Amino acid sequence: EAGVVQSPRYKIIEKKQPVAFWCNPISGHNTLYWYLQNLGQGPELLIRYENEEAVDDSQLPKDRFSAERLKGVDSTLKIQPAELGDSAVYLCASSLGFYNEQFFGPGTRLTVL
Amino acid sequence: RKEVEQDPGPFNVPEGATVAFNCTYSNSASQSFFWYRQDCRKEPKLLMSVYSSGNEDGRFTAQLNRASQYISLLIRDSKLSDSATYLCVVGAGEGAQKLVFGQGTRLTINP
Numbered sequence: 001e002a003g004v005v006q007s008p009r010y011k012i013i014e015k016k017q018p019v020a021f022w023c024n025p026i027s028g029h030n031t032l033y034w035y036l037q038n039l040g041q042g043p044e045l046l047i048r049y050e051n052e053e054a055v056d057d058s059q060l061p062k063d064r065f066s067a068e069r070l071k072g073v074d075s076t077l078k079i080q081p082a083e084l085g086d087s088a089v090y091l092c093a094s095s096l097g098f099y100n101e102q103f104f105g106p107g108t109r110l111t112v113l
Numbered sequence: 114r115k116e117v118e119q120d121p122g123p124f125n126v127p128e129g130a131t132v133a134f135n136c137t138y139s140n141s142a143s144q145s146f147f148w149y150r151q152d153c154r155k156e157p158k159l160l161m162s163v164y165s166s167g168n169e170d171g172r173f174t175a176q177l178n179r180a181s182q183y184i185s186l187l188i189r190d191s192k193l194s195d196s197a198t199y200l201c202v203v204g205a206g207e208g209a210q211k212l213v214f215g216q217g218t219r220l221t222i223n224p
Contacts, residue, residue, distance in 0.1 A: 035214075040121070042200050042214030043157065056211060091156060099145055102212075104156035 002026070004105035006092050012111045018080035021108045025073070025094030032069060033102065034077050035091040043091055049075065050098070082112045114139055117203045119215035126191060127223050133187045134218045136201030145204035145212065146177055146184050150197045157200055157214075160186075191222045 005024040013019050025032050030051050035043035046065065048056040051072040060067065064083070069075040079086055089109050093102040119136045126132045138146075146163035161168060163175040163184050174187040184203070188195055201215035 040216070042117075042217050044214070045211065098212075101147075101159045101162075102157075104158070106156055 004092055004094055004103055006090075006105035006108055008108055009106060010109050010111075012113065013082055014113050015084055016081040018078065019082050019110065020076055020078045021090050021092075021110075023075045023077070023092030023105060025075075025092070026103055029094035029096055029103070030072070031095045031098055031100075032075050033091075033093040033095075034067060034075070035093065037089045037091055037107070039088075046077070048098075079110075082110075084112050086110060087112045115215075116140060116213045117201055117215040119201050119218050121216050121218060123219040123221055125221045125223055128191060128193055130191050130222075131187065131189050132191055132220065133185055134199065134220075135183050135185045136203070136215050136218075137181075137183045138201075138203040139182070140203070141179075141182060143182075143204045145202075146175075147202040147212075148175055148184075148186050149200040149202055149214070151200055151217065152197050160199070188220075193222050193224060196220060196222045 007022050032049040034046040037043045045059055047060045047067050049069045052069050065079055067077045089107040091104050091107045093104045095102045116139050148160040149157040150160045151157040161170050161175050163177050167176045172189045176185045198217040198219045200217045202212055
């Protein structure tokens with residue numbers, strides 16, 4: 001069974017540029033998460049979807065970050081404009097439901113210059 | 114105070130040793146507890162869930178202490194392959210509806 005797929009794996013951009021990350025969860029997983037992980041820290045939740053509904057986006061910096069999961073399957077996370085402090089690994093995870101095991105994708109390592 | 118706190122380490126122990134680390138949480142309403150493992154530059158993967166009665170999986174034992182609000186992970190007969198960062202995950206926030214990751218504890222097993 002395929003795991004969580006993320007692309008791109010690496011992205012280098014200059015500050016003030018836009019960037020987008022894509023995630024395809026495990027088939028049948030209704031819950032999808034986007035996390036940000038800084039070096040030496042644990043993942044921090046940005047947004048959680050139950051199907052196509054964003055049920056927790058309290059930690060998403062809405063002035064520059066946006067996300068969508070239009071058909072309740074794959075999802076896109078966008079940053080516009082990117083800032084130096086956005087350099088981090090962006091992880092996508094999915095699960096059957098909120099209290100089930102989360103399966104993580106390999107992440108996108110973003111570097112903002 | 115952070116919702117989930119872990120000693121970041123690093124813990125350096127010899128192969129074959131027993132090592133234990135704790136994770137404390139602030140929300141007494143938390144109902145969900147997990148340990149995840151993360152290898153260097155890899156994604157986190159579930160190691161084990163933590164149940165009220167405690168649970169054991171081979172060399173790994175997880176315990177929950179609700180009174181003191183901490184969970185623990187014990188690794189017996191440690192192997193070189195156990196070297197990783199161990200992340201504590203707890204249901205936190207209002208209504209304990211948010212799963213929060215700790216900072217992680219870095220463990221290195223030395224030959």
